[in-house]
Amino acid sequence: MRAAFAEARHGLQLRLRRTLLSAIGIALASAMLAAALVVGDGLGRGFDRAARAADLPDVIVHYQSQPVDKVDARISGLPDLAAFSARLEVTDVGIGSGNHQRGDAVAEVVPGSGRRGYAVVAGRDLSARGAEVLVERSLAQSWGVRLGSSFYVDGLGPQRVVGFTEAPDNVGYPLAKPRFYVSRDAIDARFGRETNPNTNLAYIWLRDPRYLNEVLVQARASSFGLRNIRFATRSGVRVLLDQAAGIVIDLLVALSVIALVTAGVMLAASARAEVQRRLSAIGVRRAVGASRGYVALTQGLEAMLVAVPAATIGVAAGVLATYGPGERLLTLLNEPGPGSGLVLPLVLGWLAAVAIPVLGAAWPAWRAADRSPVGLLRGGGELAGGERGRGRGGLGSGGLGALGARLVAARRTRLVATVVTLGLSTAFVLLMLALASALSVLETDPGALGKRYTLTASLPPAATSQVRAITGVQAAAPRYEVQAADSFSLGETIDVVAYPGDHTVFEAPPLVSGHRLRGGEAEVGAGLASALGLTPGSTLAFALPSGAELRLRVAGIVSSLDHDGRVAYIPAVALLAADPSAPSLIAVRTAPGADPGRVSSALTALGAQPAEAAGATARGAPLVDVLRTILRAVAIVDGLVCLYALIQACALTVQERRRTVAVLRACGAGSQAVQRLLLGAALALVVPAAVVGILLERFLFGPALAKLAAGYATLPLDASVAEVVATAVGLGLAAAVAVLWVARQAARESVVTGLASS
Amino acid sequence: MLHADRLTKTVGEGRAARRVLDGVNLAIEADEVVAVLGRSGSGKSTLLHLLGGLDTPDSGEITLAGEPLTGRSARALARIRLRHVGFVFQQFQLIEELSGAENVLMPTRLPGAPGGGARRGAELIDELGLNAVADHLPHELSGGEQQRFAFARALVNGPQLVLADEPTGSLDAKNGAPCSSCFADSPAAQW
Numbered sequence: 001m002r003a004a005f006a007e008a009r010h011g012l013q014l015r016l017r018r019t020l021l022s023a024i025g026i027a028l029a030s031a032m033l034a035a036a037l038v039v040g041d042g043l044g045r046g047f048d049r050a051a052r053a054a055d056l057p058d059v060i061v062h063y064q065s066q067p068v069d070k071v072d073a074r075i076s077g078l079p080d081l082a083a084f085s086a087r088l089e090v091t092d093v094g095i096g097s098g099n100h101q102r103g104d105a106v107a108e109v110v111p112g113s114g115r116r117g118y119a120v121v122a123g124r125d126l127s128a129r130g131a132e133v134l135v136e137r138s139l140a141q142s143w144g145v146r147l148g149s150s151f152y153v154d155g156l157g158p159q160r161v162v163g164f165t166e167a168p169d170n171v172g173y174p175l176a177k178p179r180f181y182v183s184r185d186a187i188d189a190r191f192g193r194e195t196n197p198n199t200n201l202a203y204i205w206l207r208d209p210r211y212l213n214e215v216l217v218q219a220r221a222s223s224f225g226l227r228n229i230r231f232a233t234r235s236g237v238r239v240l241l242d243q244a245a246g247i248v249i250d251l252l253v254a255l256s257v258i259a260l261v262t263a264g265v266m267l268a269a270s271a272r273a274e275v276q277r278r279l280s281a282i283g284v285r286r287a288v289g290a291s292r293g294y295v296a297l298t299q300g301l302e303a304m305l306v307a308v309p310a311a312t313i314g315v316a317a318g319v320l321a322t323y324g325p326g327e328r329l330l331t332l333l334n335e336p337g338p339g340s341g342l343v344l345p346l347v348l349g350w351l352a353a354v355a356i357p358v359l360g361a362a363w364p365a366w367r368a369a370d371r372s373p374v375g376l377l378r379g380g381g382e383l384a385g386g387e388r389g390r391g392r393g394g395l396g397s398g399g400l401g402a403l404g405a406r407l408v409a410a411r412r413t414r415l416v417a418t419v420v421t422l423g424l425s426t427a428f429v430l431l432m433l434a435l436a437s438a439l440s441v442l443e444t445d446p447g448a449l450g451k452r453y454t455l456t457a458s459l460p461p462a463a464t465s466q467v468r469a470i471t472g473v474q475a476a477a478p479r480y481e482v483q484a485a486d487s488f489s490l491g492e493t494i495d496v497v498a499y500p501g502d503h504t505v506f507e508a509p510p511l512v513s514g515h516r517l518r519g520g521e522a523e524v525g526a527g528l529a530s531a532l533g534l535t536p537g538s539t540l541a542f543a544l545p546s547g548a549e550l551r552l553r554v555a556g557i558v559s560s561l562d563h564d565g566r567v568a569y570i571p572a573v574a575l576l577a578a579d580p581s582a583p584s585l586i587a588v589r590t591a592p593g594a595d596p597g598r599v600s601s602a603l604t605a606l607g608a609q610p611a612e613a614a615g616a617t618a619r620g621a622p623l624v625d626v627l628r629t630i631l632r633a634v635a636i637v638d639g640l641v642c643l644y645a646l647i648q649a650c651a652l653t654v655q656e657r658r659r660t661v662a663v664l665r666a667c668g669a670g671s672q673a674v675q676r677l678l679l680g681a682a683l684a685l686v687v688p689a690a691v692v693g694i695l696l697e698r699f700l701f702g703p704a705l706a707k708l709a710a711g712y713a714t715l716p717l718d719a720s721v722a723e724v725v726a727t728a729v730g731l732g733l734a735a736a737v738a739v740l741w742v743a744r745q746a747a748r749e750s751v752v753t754g755l756a757s758s
Numbered sequence: 759m760l761h762a763d764r765l766t767k768t769v770g771e772g773r774a775a776r777r778v779l780d781g782v783n784l785a786i787e788a789d790e791v792v793a794v795l796g797r798s799g800s801g802k803s804t805l806l807h808l809l810g811g812l813d814t815p816d817s818g819e820i821t822l823a824g825e826p827l828t829g830r831s832a833r834a835l836a837r838i839r840l841r842h843v844g845f846v847f848q849q850f851q852l853i854e855e856l857s858g859a860e861n862v863l864m865p866t867r868l869p870g871a872p873g874g875g876a877r878r879g880a881e882l883i884d885e886l887g888l889n890a891v892a893d894h895l896p897h898e899l900s901g902g903e904q905q906r907f908a909f910a911r912a913l914v915n916g917p918q919l920v921l922a923d924e925p926t927g928s929l930d931a932k933n934g935a936p937c938s939s940c941f942a943d944s945p946a947a948q949w
Contacts, residue, residue, distance in 0.1 A: 399867045400868070403853070403856065403864075410855060660854070663847075664853075664868070666847075668837065668838075668841070668915070670833050670868075671833065672869050676869075755812075
């Protein structure tokens, strides 16, 4: 063992430059791996972690303000009840801290005792002493609120901040309105004790969440007399979360998986290439009597001596690059960072980053040591028997470039591994570019989701004709929207949208299957269809907030990102028959070329509050910014991986063909000729890699990611021509840098030394 | 045509340093064939490397066809090798991925090579009796065939100086003899 260790260390010292190159590769792959783990773990398990920490209830019920004893009596009668907490949620509260102030905050007045439904992540919980508030961590971070500082609340005056909270049933500020918590005791202390205070929000914890549906049925049955009742379940909260955070969470998780695959392929290819290059040295060891185990051990130890420090540096760099943006993202989602929970995945990732090159080096060495030492000594180091180039006409038809390509092609296994690595990285870069474009479009362009109306106006349906008369308005109609619950699975909420007449004038989400709705029919989003198993021809049954139930035949399935695709378009006549008081706005489609600003002014003159139709992630601009930061960090690492793979491939080619390069130089080839040779080698890798990358993105990653991210919607993730060209240019630049760098290194070696090499 | 004046060269470093050339003077005229003889390790190969511009002397001057070799840049030395020098190595050093003919033509494809190389290459292959194996890869050739291809490659750009470092050293007597004669009757004299 000691001898093997000493030999491994000596081998590294002899090949210092190449060792450094291998170390850089392992460090880059480890960085990628760590970045993927940080992003994947943070986002993939963030909700569950947050729900556990916050003791998130199984059911959250919103209702019109009611005295607490009336609500308590109803909830107490529910089956399988473990605990509940009725509280008051007050909206549009004025708050201020430091230089910041807002008039639309949400205050939650919580009882003095009982289960909370939020996690106190810093400081302590509210006490009975009064004049205290808990502030959401995202708000505290955004405004720079400190523990113990003063927090002004309209009507209550200055309050002391005693803690920061996280609760995943709402996304954080600024994605949502600022939220804080005050104690009922504090309110009572200031305004006098109310014997039966009003509440409008109840948290319900069940003993066994498997009975959720039965509890919901019972809850609906016992909610008679309560108005505007809305139920949200844990799965519903997930939906709400997705609604605010967008589909990008799933996208990032998918990107992390791709990064892991790329890193694995690169590490294994690198390690195998190293052993392949040293076959003749293995032959010498075997010839002097070294055992197979000793040969494999030496190779493995050598790889380990490089991999351990490189993987450590890489993992640390990957964590540093993504941990900060990841934390910011999770804070926005009201979810805790992974903290020490990330240590184990990172340690496992580090072990993988060490084990893959070690095993990748030891296993081929073990196999190679099984060959005859004579065979290894004869040609193993230069060319494996099955890999001798047989091509003809390379030099005649393409000069030195063709020779370079042929040198690379002689190592078929490495060629394939490098092309696969570069192809994956290229596809990854293309995917990120396409994703960035998709995000921008979704963020800013409502048309991307099939929304054709540009404005909504808060006016009664009777004002429709007045709106139509405004110059610049092409079409206007009442748009009814209510949140319903599926009749058979009450935890599934459905956004029901209705127009009188043809809804496609205002909203035309792409039809996936079936046909557009006719009287008495519905179009349902793919997300809803998937959740409820709906197909064209089946029946959609849902309960409206009024308690009425509607049953409609499903005409078609549509792609929609709204509410994760849990939407249903139905005729207004059907909705109004069941619920004449369904709330509505007027949807306004402006004429081509018309100025929406002028139309908006005219609507204001009619007494309306006009609002622009928003893209899917419009409210999540800060979130998108964070995501772009993460994507950029991953893209930079990915670009470095491409560059490394190219440099390594070129350097290994030159290293293995030192004599060939030396012969060329002896025959009069200058640095330009060596560059041409290497350019041919690099092009032999880059061109197929670009083709593989484009095909992978177009036919595999893009569709898979779109499906993974939004099974409920058709998300176009095909890279545009400009993106493909930009990526190809980037790959070409990486190839040029690799060629120049390696050619410079090659030119430094003495021709005589190169000729003498074996 | 080739003049070397007071050449010195030390190989190795530290304790292993050894002066293999110490004040070597040499003058070779055009069309002259010179054999350098000496014990193993006496510096024959080192001298050839210096004369061909593959290595640089510690001191002394070398002039080839009126052009000084000492103190020149790597690029200038490469150009001189391309136009004025042909090498035949002991192990022939044929490029394994190229056929025999491609190995011969390779120097004619390098940037800055003199014109007419392709024609000369074809003639050399023909004159050296290599047409039948011109498309064979080096490992498919006999030692004698490899040597003749190496010889053709050295001559293809019409060099004024051909340096052959033990060209028959790796061949048996049967294969080496014809090569020695072909070297003596080399077509280089025509160019």
